[in-house]
Amino acid sequence: MKGSTVRDAAAQDKDRRLAALPNRQVLADGVYEQIRMLIMNHGIAPGARVNIDEIARELDVSGTPVREALARLESEELVSRLPLRGYRVTELLTLREVDDLYALRLMLEPPSAAKAASAMTDARAAALETELQTCPSAPAGADYEAYKALTAHDTRLHEMILNFAGNSAVEQAFARTHCHLHCFRLLYNQPFGEQTIIEHREVVAALTSGKPGLAKKAMSSHLETARDRLLSRF
Numbered sequence: 698m699k700g701s702t703v704r705d706a707a708a709q710d711k712d713r714r715l716a717a718l719p720n721r722q723v724l725a726d727g728v729y730e731q732i733r734m735l736i737m738n739h740g741i742a743p744g745a746r747v748n749i750d751e752i753a754r755e756l757d758v759s760g761t762p763v764r765e766a767l768a769r770l771e772s773e774e775l776v777s778r779l780p781l782r783g784y785r786v787t788e789l790l791t792l793r794e795v796d797d798l799y800a801l802r803l804m805l806e807p808p809s810a811a812k813a814a815s816a817m818t819d820a821r822a823a824a825l826e827t828e829l830q831t832c833p834s835a836p837a838g839a840d841y842e843a844y845k846a847l848t849a850h851d852t853r854l855h856e857m858i859l860n861f862a863g864n865s866a867v868e869q870a871f872a873r874t875h876c877h878l879h880c881f882r883l884l885y886n887q888p889f890g891e892q893t894i895i896e897h898r899e900v901v902a903a904l905t906s907g908k909p910g911l912a913k914k915a916m917s918s919h920l921e922t923a924r925d926r927l928l929s930r931f
């Protein structure tokens with residue numbers, strides 16, 4: 698009798714913890730998104746120290762979800778940890794860093810597009826078309842919220858192509874650069890959304906035609922145009 702009471706109590710305790718999980722996750726995600734938006738909108742200036750207590754007060758939460766969010770943002774290199782002194786927001790990419798980043802992308806992505814074209818299947822072509830449909834036109838606004846969808850699509854499309862090329866080391870190297878996030882942070886109010894979407898359609902058309910040379914050329918041209926657009930804004 699006593700044993701079953703102990704078991705019931707343990708089960709109830711487990712239920713309570715499980716029931717609390719989704720809310721806790723929603724809270725953690727919400728805090729992460731809000732701090733991320735502050736950084737992307739330069740609400741916290743590049744290079745500035747992050748005041749954990751102040752953010753917790755403003756968002757009306759405890760320090761725990763703020764610290765969890767900062768750990769996630771550190772993995773995206775939006776903040777960096779200061780030894781024993783919390784976090785600071787990372788600096789924006791310099792012209793040289795953008796140029797280097799695109800040089801790396803040009804080494805990795807056009808040959809991968811060629812491989813992905815050689816390995817094209819009906820299912821993969823359908824997945825690429827579906828991805829294009831997630832962002833059929835450029836966002837109307839010029840704020841972070843509006844451009845978030847375009848950047849998320851941009852990231853997913855490039856990751857999908859690298860995935861179809863089948864080299865996981867290349868996929869990981871690309872993911873570690875967080876290139877879309879950091880270029881977007883530099884220039885989220887760019888007027889080039891529509892152009893990006895047109896170029897993506899060209900890349901997908903070349904890939905689904907199954908012609909490696911064409912796919913390689915379309916990817917190179919997309920990356921070179923994107924790089925020049927960005928560099929012209931410095």
Ligand SMILES: [Zn+2]
Pocket residue numbers: 851855893897919
């Ligand atoms: Zn792109």
